[in-house]
Amino acid sequence: MFNDERRFRLLLTLIVIPSVILLTAYSVVAFGDTSGTPASGTSNVVVTPNGGGVALAPRSNLSVQPAATVSALTTGNLAKAQPAATTVPAMTGVASMPGGQPPATAQPAAAHHAPYDASLPALLPLVPGRANVRTLALTTSDEVIQIADGVSFQAWTFDGTVPGPVVHVKQGDTVTFTLTNKGKMAHSIDFHAAQVPPDQDYVDVKPGESKSFDWTADYPGVFMYHCGSPLVIAHMASGMYGAVVVDPQTPLPVAREYVIVQSEFYAMGKEGDVQQVDVNKVQNGSPDYVVFNGYANQYKESPLTAKTGELVRFYIVNAGPNDFSAFHVIGTIFQKTYADGNPANVQHGNQTVTIPPGGGYMVEFTIPAPGTYAFVTHSFAGVNKGAVGVLKVTQ
Numbered sequence: 001m002f003n004d005e006r007r008f009r010l011l012l013t014l015i016v017i018p019s020v021i022l023l024t025a026y027s028v029v030a031f032g033d034t035s036g037t038p039a040s041g042t043s044n045v046v047v048t049p050n051g052g053g054v055a056l057a058p059r060s061n062l063s064v065q066p067a068a069t070v071s072a073l074t075t076g077n078l079a080k081a082q083p084a085a086t087t088v089p090a091m092t093g094v095a096s097m098p099g100g101q102p103p104a105t106a107q108p109a110a111a112h113h114a115p116y117d118a119s120l121p122a123l124l125p126l127v128p129g130r131a132n133v134r135t136l137a138l139t140t141s142d143e144v145i146q147i148a149d150g151v152s153f154q155a156w157t158f159d160g161t162v163p164g165p166v167v168h169v170k171q172g173d174t175v176t177f178t179l180t181n182k183g184k185m186a187h188s189i190d191f192h193a194a195q196v197p198p199d200q201d202y203v204d205v206k207p208g209e210s211k212s213f214d215w216t217a218d219y220p221g222v223f224m225y226h227c228g229s230p231l232v233i234a235h236m237a238s239g240m241y242g243a244v245v246v247d248p249q250t251p252l253p254v255a256r257e258y259v260i261v262q263s264e265f266y267a268m269g270k271e272g273d274v275q276q277v278d279v280n281k282v283q284n285g286s287p288d289y290v291v292f293n294g295y296a297n298q299y300k301e302s303p304l305t306a307k308t309g310e311l312v313r314f315y316i317v318n319a320g321p322n323d324f325s326a327f328h329v330i331g332t333i334f335q336k337t338y339a340d341g342n343p344a345n346v347q348h349g350n351q352t353v354t355i356p357p358g359g360g361y362m363v364e365f366t367i368p369a370p371g372t373y374a375f376v377t378h379s380f381a382g383v384n385k386g387a388v389g390v391l392k393v394t395q
Helices: 001-031 070-075 232-237 281-284
Strands: 041-046 053-058 133-148 151-158 167-170 174-182 210-216 222-228 241-247 256-265 288-293 304-307 313-318 325-329 336-339 347-348 353-356 360-366 370-375 387-395
Touching: 070 151, 133 288, 222 232, 222 360, 232 281, 241 256, 241 313, 256 304, 256 325, 313 325, 313 353, 325 360, 336 353
Parallel strands: 133 174, 167 241, 256 313, 304 387
Antiparallel strands: 041 053, 133 151, 174 210, 222 241, 256 288, 313 360, 325 353, 325 370, 336 347, 336 360, 370 387
């Protein structure tokens, strides 16, 4: 019996060991090295930060791609992330806004975009014979606008632009205001700079009708205005917002002054079509574009300007409707910053200011050396979606 066991073990060894060797060799040839190190010529996943995704590449080409540089941010092509839409329940007031569609794609190149004038405009005109009383009239309308290179968007607007006109008044002024609705649905207005009863003044104005009321600019600063009709977030995501700058009673030092409104677009539609607002993306906070003054990268292509040693003042509004802004100018430090633009809220030496949706900030700085200075939201996902501009400083 002992001899029989020895013969059996020897036979088993002669059969099993060669079989294991053959199977292992076959696995390496067919599937590559299974030890964790890719065999030469096989594929592996390469993460490419500048490329906006992942790709399969041969092991011989496997490398870690360099992170984006300031030069890439200011002069390179910035990818636009396209998050997939998810389904949310139907919402009253937006039956004409379907959701859950594929993300918007770029259209063929359109006519050259004229940059939104970021310079602080003159004060509103005074009413003749009435001290400190100024007039303001805004009209709502449906417009097809450009929001990025070759991308058209169906917008609801104040005075035909996104953002709407900058309103500039002085602290203590009374503003005589009229809203006229030339759109296809009810709209309204909400001035963050005003203190009025919203149930009387911030009410819906039907198409073809107007609404007038007076408000007083009690506090200095930089404020948002927007449509407050339901669904508010849909009206805002469609472009119905703007900035109000209220000068303090004690004049600020002379400076080069710009107004920047950060906002988001949530687009859907087929390539070549005018894009519509995607309410599902809005509700999920997944913007396709984050922009300054209504158009992706416009001040990268058409820089703002300043002189060395000159005081520069930015009034910034974050219209949202969802994302916070982390406003930052690369290559400088803010000498003074003011939450909501109020001189009483002064801080010194800030590197970045955080602005919530519906909030504002005033920042002041001086640049000693000529050069190209990018301004961004330091929430860098927004930079890749269009929230980058350039301040070109010369002597």
